[in-house]
Every structure is written in C-alpha cells, then in structure tokens.
Amino acid sequence: MRIAVIGAGAVGALIARELCRYEAEVILFEREPDVGWGVTKANSGIVHAGFHDEPGTVRARFCALGNALFPELAAELDIPFRRTGAYVLAFTKGEFSTLRELLVQGEANGVPGLEIHRREEVLAQEPWVNPEVVGGLWAPTVGITLPWELAIAATENALKNGLELHLSEPVVGIEVSRGRVRAVRTDRGRYPVDAAVNAAGLFADRIAQMAGLDGLFLHPRRGEYVLLDETTGSLVNAVLFPAPTPVSKGILVLPTVEGGLLLGPNARDLPSDAREATETTREGLEEVIAGAKHLVPGLPLHKTVKTFAGLRPESPQKDFVLGETKVARFYQAAAMRSPGLTAAPAVARWLAREIALAHGLREKGNFNPKRTRIPHPADLPEEEWARLIREDPRWGRIVCFCNRVTEGEIVEAIRRGARTLDGVKFRTRAGFGRCQGGFCTDRILAILARELGVAPWEVTARGGGSRMVLGEVRP
Amino acid sequence: MRVYAVDVLVIGAGAAGMAAAAAAAREGARTVLLERGERLGGVLEQCIHPGFGLHRYREELTGPEFAHRLRGELEDSGADVLTGITALEVFPDGPKVKAVSPRGLKAFSPKAVVWAAGARERPFGALRIPGTRPAGIFTAGLAQRLLDLEGFLPGKRAVILGSGDIGLIMARRLHLEGVEVAAVLEIQPFPGGLTRNVVQCLHDFGIPLLLSHTVAEVHGRERLTGITAVRVDEHRRPIPGTERHIEADTLILSVGLIPEVRPIEGLVALDPVNRGPRVNGWLQTEAPWLFAAGNCVAVFDLVDTVAELGERAGAAAARYAVGELPAGKKVPLVRGENVTALVPSYLDGAAEGARIYLRVPRPLEGVTVDLGGVVRRPVRVARPAEMIGITLDGDALSELSRREEIVVEVKRSG
Amino acid sequence: MSEKKLVCVSCPMGCELTVVLEGKEVVSVSGNRCPRGEEYARAEAVEPRRVLMTLVRVEGGMDRVVSVKTDRPIPLRLFPKAMERVRELSVKAPVTIGTVVEKDFLTTGANLIATRFAR
Ligand SMILES: Cc1cc2nc3c(=O)[nH]c(=O)nc-3n(C[C@H](O)[C@H](O)[C@H](O)COP(=O)(O)OP(=O)(O)OC[C@H]3O[C@@H](n4cnc5c(N)ncnc54)[C@H](O)[C@@H]3O)c2cc1C
Ligand SMILES: Cc1cc2nc3c(=O)[nH]c(=O)nc-3n(C[C@H](O)[C@H](O)[C@H](O)COP(=O)(O)OP(=O)(O)OC[C@H]3O[C@@H](n4cnc5c(N)ncnc54)[C@H](O)[C@@H]3O)c2cc1C
Ligand code: SF4
16 A cells, blocks of 8 residues: 655654554655755744643644653654643733633643642742742643654654655645545656645645645744743743733743743734745744743843744644545645644554554554664763764764764764755754854855765755855856 | 873964964973864954954965964964864863864863854844845855855845944955945944945945944845845834835845853853953953953954964963962953943953953044043044053053052043 | 045044045145045045955865965056956966965056965
C-alpha cells in the first residue's frame, strides 16, 4: 500500500513517521525546500497541559494525550523538551475566578496536578512577576520544546524507516474517482496512491478542495513575537500566561529551551488569502511588549534579538478536523491551531492506527524509533569533544561564536538535508545567538557552497529568490 | 587536556591584542596570543579604505596595511601566536582559559590574561523594525567582509541605515562597485560619522543623506524589495504621513557595535554605557589578573587609540605577572553632563601616564571637559564621532587620586 | 562667476565654505574660521583629489580579489574611468602587500598598489 502525506510540518512529519511503523510505502510531499517551515516554524513551542480547551472538543482530548506522550517522544527523537510548568496569572478578582473555571475545565480534561496558588506562593516561585498579581493557576505538566526540531527529527527518523521525502514539491492536485483517492499530482509528476493524508497546515483547505471537498475554511490569525537573548531566560522559571480571553490564551512570557525569553503572541485575524503574511507590525509589537510587561514589568528589552510572526490556521468550528472524509482513503489532520503542536504526537499515532486498521496493515518488525540529534560538542563532556575532533578536526573549528557551533555540526546538518542558510540555522542554532549571524553568515555561506558543490551566489537563505549574494564583484 | 603555563595570555589578535601581546613580550613576559580566525588583524583586514595610523605611524594607511605593520612589531617581540583557536571560557580560579581548535581542546594557566576580543555588531532584530524578514539585510561589517574580503556582490540597490563611519564607508564602497545607494538614513538630526566621511563618502558621489529618518518597515518575501522610510521627531518617534517607499534589494545596517564580553560577562563588573568591563588606568578589570583592551572595553573610533591601549594593557599584564604592577587607591570616574562612553572607570594614583577617553552624546561647540574640577580642557567642537582623549600629568593624577570620586563632564565654556 | 559650497574637513568644526570661482580661478573663500579652511577650499574647489580604494581580480589563487589603492590621491573626476579600468585588471596569486598592480595608473602619476596579501 502506498500512502501520500501532504505537508511536512510537525503534524505531517509525525504522521509519516507513525505510518512507517507499518508495512506501507510512505511518501511525504512538502512544498518548501525544508521541513517544518510552515506554522511549525513560528509559534510558542509550548507543550500545553490541556486546561485551556473546552471539554468534549477534539482539541481537549488530543492535547492531554499529546502532553502525556511528549517525554517518551522527546527521548526517542532526542529533541529538547523541558517540563517547566506554567502559571496562569490573575490580576483581578474576576480573573481569579477564571482560574477556578480553568481548574475545573482542566480536571474534566484529565489534566493532572492543577493547583491554585496565592500571591505569595506565585511571587516566591517567580520573583520577577508583576507584584500586583493576586494568584495563579499552577499547571506542572506544561513544558517547552523546539517545534521545528520536532518536524526535523520525526522526518529524519521516518527516513531511516523507509520514508520517501519530496521537498520543494507542492501538491497541485488530488485525483479522485468513484469516490476514492487514486493519485496525487505535484508540479513534477503524478503519483498513484492508495491513500492520502492532508496535513498541509494553513493550506489544508486548498488541498481539501483539490480532493473535491468543501466545508473546510481556514483563515490566518497572526501572532507576533519578540525574542530576547540567551542570557535572559533565567528571569522566569515557568511559562507565564495571563487569564485567557475568548479569542486567545493571551500574551505570554516564557523561557525557551535555548535559554532566551519569548514574548507574545498577540492575535490578529487576517483575510483568508493572507496566507504568507508573516510580517510583524508596529502596533502588534507594541501590543506584545505591553502585554508581556503586564506580566513581568522588568523585562530587559534591550536584549531583543529578533521579532517574528506566525499564522494560526483558524476555522469557524475552532476545532481540529481529523480522520477520513467523504472521499474514501482521503484523511485529514487539519485546522490544527493551538494546541496543535502538543496534540501532534497523539493525532499522528491515532490517525496511523486508523489507516492501518482500515487497510489491514501489519506492523514492521524492524521499526527503529530512535533518532539522535546532531552532537553539540560545547554541551558534551571534554573527552567526547576531544574524540570528535580527533575523528574530524572540523568539530574543533567554531563557526558561530554566540552559540558555539562548530563546522562539524554544520557539515552534519547539510549531510542530514539542510540546503539553505535557514536549514543550517534551524538545525544547528548557528546564527541564532545574540549577533544573529553578523559574525558567521559569510562562513556558513562558504561551507554550504563547498558541501553542496555550488557557487556561493547560488546559496539561498530559504529557497526561491532568497539569494544571499548576487555574484562576484570581479567576475 | 594539556595545560599550558604562560605569563600573559592575550585573547584576540585585532589591533588591541597584537599590540598587547607585543608589549607584554617586550617586557620579557612569556606571551601567547590566541586568535580564532586564520589571519591576524581583526576588523582591520576588511577595512580597505585609508584612514588608519595617522597618529601611530604618521602616515595614512589602509586597514590591512596597518595590520601588517602591527604584525611586524608582533613578530619582532617574540610573542607566540596561535591562530584558528577560540577561547571558550575564562575561569576565575587561578586564571585559566579553555580554548578549542581543530587540533583539540587546550587549557592555559597564565598569570595574567588580556581580553581583546573586539566588538560585535548590533543585529537587525534588535531594532524591532516591523515587516518581513527577507534575505538582503546585512550588518555593515558582514557586507564589508562579503564585498571586500570575499569579492561578492551583495546586491544591486542598497539603503543604508545609520550614518556612523562604517555606514558612510560602505556607502562609498558599494557605489564604487556599481551598487546604487538609494539613501543613507540617520535617526539623529546630525550625521553619526566624521565630517570628512560625510563629504568624501556621500557628497563626492551625490548619495543622499536623510537625517532624522529611519526604516519604518521592511518589505519582500524572499529577497528584500524595498523599505518604508519615515521621518522621526525629536523623541525618535515616527511622524505619521512622512512615510515613503524606497526600492532596494539590500539593506545595510550600521547601528552600533557592542563590546564582546561573553566569556568574561559573569566574572567582572561591566560599565552599563560602554557595555564592556570596568577597567582602571592600567586597563585592569575588577579581577586583578584580567586586563582588557580595544573595542571589547568600549567602542573606539581610532585604531591608533586601540593599539595604544593594547600596549598599555599588555605591558601592565606583564608587570602584574611578575608581581610588579603597583596598585593604589581606586577612585571611580563618574559621568556628569554630556558624557557617554568613558574609559577608564577608575583612576589609580599608581597608574602613571593614564589617559582618559570620553565621548559626547551630540555635537557641542565651545565646551570644556572638566575632570573633577582639577583638569579643565577647552574643546572648540566636540562630536560624537570622535572621542576626546586627555592625558593626565603627574600633578593632576596625584591630585585626582586623593578624591573619593571624580566627576567627568562636558560643560559650556565660560 | 560661479559659486561652490563645500564643507571643510580639515578639522572637526566642519565649516561650511562658499567659494567664488572665475573659471578655474578662486576669487574668494568665505565661511572658514581659520586659514586652513581657505587652503582647503582653494584646492578642493578647483580639482578635488582622493585616494581610490577598490579591488582587483586575483587569478590562479584561493582569494577571489585583493584590495588595492592609488599610492597618492588622483582627481576625483577620474573615478568612474578608474573603476572601468580596475574591472579589466587582474593579478596572479600570490600577491604581496605593496605589489604594484599598475604603474602610472590612468597617466595620473599614481601607482595602483596591493594593500593586502592574496593567496
Ligand atoms: C502564533 C502561534 C502560536 C502557537 N502556539 C502553540 C503552542 O504553544 N503549543 C501548541 O501546541 N501549538 C501551538 N500553535 C499551533 C501549532 O503551531 C500548530 O498546530 C502546528 O505547528 C501545526 O502543524 P502542521 O504540521 O499542521 O502545520 P505546518 O507546520 O504549517 O505544516 C504544513 C506543511 O504543509 C506544507 N504545504 C502546504 N501546502 C502544501 C502543498 N500544496 N503541497 C505540499 N506541502 C504543502 C507547508 O509548507 C507546511 O510545511 C501555535 C500556532 C501559532 C500560529
Ligand atoms: C568598518 C570599520 C571602519 C573603521 N574605520 C577606521 C578608520 O578609518 N580609522 C581608524 O583609525 N579606525 C577605524 N576603525 C576602528 C578600528 O579599526 C577598530 O576600533 C580596531 O581595529 C578594533 O580593534 P580590536 O583589536 O579592539 O578589535 P577587533 O579588530 O575586532 O579584534 C578582535 C579579535 O579578537 C578575535 N577574537 C574574539 N573573540 C575571540 C575568542 N574568544 N578567541 C580567540 N579570538 C577571539 C577576533 O577574531 C578578532 O580578530 C574602523 C572600524 C570598523 C569596524
Ligand atoms: S575652516 Fe578651519 S576651523 Fe573651519 S573646519 Fe576648516 S580647519 Fe576647521
């Protein structure tokens, strides 16, 4: 049986990996030159506990399940995951009663360990929090992760287990006849398949239309962020939420797994066709800063390293759309807004089982769930770093000084599939430190050109026309 | 891991580090100089314009030529030089430095360390400019390396944000190489760089300089397609209605350098304005074995100053290594009116020959630099682009070092 | 009679100078606060000269380009022509600092010399 998965975000990559457990031929199509560059690239990276979602929703069910799967998954895929816990902070009586509602809701969703803490307890845990706080809902199972690393790791592991990956290859058509999926068409060819999974994130409605389905409508809801440098993360211990509003979980302050602080997101609904509107705005950034300062007044904003924005795939139903559709053998994991990242492992496992059961697929005996990350020698014991250097001296050449990334890591990232500057940056964190590549961009460019066997002016930041330099000054 | 014992270990082989290592070796100290790059010279190697060395060599040299002179002095001094090796950590206990290179990990246990790691550029993201994040946005130093060291053409039509000397020099370099420079934008009402550079980099080629302007928004998905320029008021707030679109595929940022202090950050106190370590007249930090010189202390505009301070730091480190560096009472220098960068942070009566460097926040005419009421130096015109250096004679030094603190200010004369 | 506005770069004052010219003859200089300003204006108004710094292609080496300068100032008005000429030139690696890349560059009497080593 041949199954196409459309979209290599966290959701599609994990589905592809789960399908590789079975006796099936799995092809993953991604329109971008790399995996994880859609919604998965720009979000809060929180592994939610599940108290924000109304009981009975698909979201609520898969969020709690996904959270429970994360520790094991993170260990298998060797990706960063840290259970920091979270506080929802109340500053008024009204907000304080919202905390109680969230607690009840969370317990109904099966979220363990929720407690309401008084002001003193909150401030003892989080001394930088606005002293006007009246109390907080403590959720110990909330964690943080690197979202794109999840997509990268799942894809790498799936590749090891037989996945066929097609990058830079957008799906442009789905052939359906007699009520059943027959083939997937891309800009490069036609692929006969026995089943297809739509995990195209913000573009899932377009893929659904290709299969002749209507009823899925998505529009982007933009969330903007401000990131502070790697010396600021210790200001807070847990993820800090304000009391939620009906539209969003509010503007947060949270530590990142890399040691920085992330502020955001706001929530702005955009027209349905603004699917690439990931620009930040003056008002948006001001809103983010005001919201974050409300939680933590003493933020060191002069340590900003960058701003960015992500687009939530919002649907009128406000819930995930999962499972088989009216078109036989056409499955969806769509409208995966927050907590889609958290839910992704559980959604992937469930959907792969559905497909396997429906088609009588057997599990492979030799599925290997383990993937190891690119070694980051600066974090390793000295003997191990020394051993790496003896094997290949490039592990001793620092390319990115801020994050201490070696040439060895960059070469390894390219070996694992990075083709662009962003591909290298997201895999190694080179250029992600406080100088944001001011020191290392030219070096990474040279290494990419050398390893890929292309001229430096053919290297792009992120594919397409995003060339870094245009040519030689003395051709 | 092998541990190497030396007298003085210098980290970073820019102008400051080369001068420091040469001076330490000349004092007779066993000196090792570490440089992470393959060549010595630091930023000098990428500054191919003339304007270096008028004070030190009485000649106008380009950056690489200045570096070449210093390399000669370094060679003659007998200091050992290691390249391709990055100092990763500096530990307080028994001065110890951990470094890595393609040859392996190394530890050094010097008696004194000179930190001379230069400065890094303030990145685009730090400005929180709204818009997209396309390719084609470079810090000036990166663009300079791509063009003048690597020989790449960074783009076809550029806008430069920031009119400091680096921005001005890049405007001229790009123009000469056939890149159209649409404009140089400066958020302040006055140019950041030297008048000479405004004239010879912009006026000479008809490149427009828009004062009180900044970039309000960046456009383009893959490669930059343009920016929105906007006029700002005296509080640097954009004035609505003054926006205008400028087409460009390249945006060059020259918005400031920040001293590199990463491995020593937690070790010694930093000055909040200079953003480098607080040092005394010997360029000695609050950890007595750790000295610092050059752009990692504060951002200097003249390499001649950097080399001079490097020498002072290197010689002092060598004396410290043999226990011969005199120490007196530390008197803090305190910023008064109109002072931004200020080096050193302390005076010490024993630090004979100390010079004080300071910068003003905006152009000022007919002013006097006042050091605790003891030294008064009239200055016809003071500009942010040029640091003011003041040498203290023995009398002034001994008078000042009896104080509890010394207020440094720049006041209207008379 | 024509008028030229200049900014004096001889010191940080940056006086705004006005030069009145009769053809190529300087009639008067005003706006200067010291004699150096007048001297500057007389030279600058008639024929501004600058050192040119740019790059020359390197052949048969690892470096693509080497930095060069004119060893004395050349007339600014020649810069466009100079850049055209520089694009045609190339040097063979290795290049040492000070190597003369072109003698009597554009018959200005200045030599174009390498300011860096190139491998
Ligand atoms: C601001 C914001 C904050 C969030 N915070 C959190 C959070 O803290 N915790 C959490 O759990 N969730 C969070 N989410 C939600 C989470 O990010 C998403 O649910 C998750 O990333 C969705 O992953 P995905 O794989 O479905 O989508 P994507 O990552 O968008 O993947 C879809 C992929 O399909 C590709 N594609 C599209 N069209 C085609 C085509 N025609 N052919 C081939 N490929 C195609 C795209 O290029 C893309 O790579 C947040 C979302 C946003 C926007
Ligand atoms: C574009 C530009 C134009 C300029 N123009 C002029 C001019 O016209 N005239 C003038 O007089 N001055 C000019 N200057 C100023 C002057 O060149 C600099 O102030 C001076 O060269 C700085 O020297 P430095 O040694 O402090 O720093 P750098 O030159 O930055 O040297 C620091 C060195 O330390 C190394 N290093 C850093 N960290 C480590 C580590 N952990 N381990 C090992 N090595 C490390 C770096 O690789 C680098 O080589 C200019 C500067 C710039 C950037
Ligand atoms: S005219 Fe004299 S005072 Fe004025 S800028 Fe020139 S040199 Fe300075």
